[in-house]
Amino acid sequence: MEKFPLTADDHALIAAACEKVKKPVIHYSGIHRPAPVGSALRLDNGEIMTAINLKADVASLSVCAEPMIIGEARQRVDRKIDTIVAVYYQEGREPKVIPPCGRCRELMTDFMDGMVIMREPNHDELFKVRARDLLPFKYADYWDQKTLL
Numbered sequence: 704m705e706k707f708p709l710t711a712d713d714h715a716l717i718a719a720a721c722e723k724v725k726k727p728v729i730h731y732s733g734i735h736r737p738a739p740v741g742s743a744l745r746l747d748n749g750e751i752m753t754a755i756n757l758k759a760d761v762a763s764l765s766v767c768a769e770p771m772i773i774g775e776a777r778q779r780v781d782r783k784i785d786t787i788v789a790v791y792y793q794e795g796r797e798p799k800v801i802p803p804c805g806r807c808r809e810l811m812t813d814f815m816d817g818m819v820i821m822r823e824p825n826h827d828e829l830f831k832v833r834a835r836d837l838l839p840f841k842y843a844d845y846w847d848q849k850t851l852l
Contacts, residue, residue: 706830723753742768744787784815
């Protein structure tokens with residue numbers, strides 16, 4: 704998988720995700736606390752959008768931050784997603800870039816043709832990869848008009 708260096712715009716995108724995830728949000732119980740995961744994406748016109756994950760008490764109902772922001776971005780039908788990043792936050796620590804889970808990788812390859820900011824496990828060096836490269840042998844590649852290729 705080819706790795707690409709980050710730009711100043713990519714660092715600004717990470718900063719936006721970090722800022723978003725540190726803000727307390729209200730839980731239905733009335734407790735104000737930060738969300739554990741935030742995401743930011745940059746559209747092809749340079750606009751940055753941010754979102755947090757939707758953590759439910761029943762874990763299977765939770766929604767990652769990436770689909771939350773991809774859904775918002777898709778409403779801008781004249782725009783394309785250029786780059787996306789997700790960060791994990793624990794209070795008292797600095798947010799860290801995390802990789803997208805499998806479901807998010809599937810969504811990214813369905814709805815964007817851009818880049819994903821990543822890091823290797825146990826390393827802090829950041830880089831970008833093509834979203835498409837995170838999910839080789841994508842399910843949709845085997846179908847055309849409901850016909851198996």
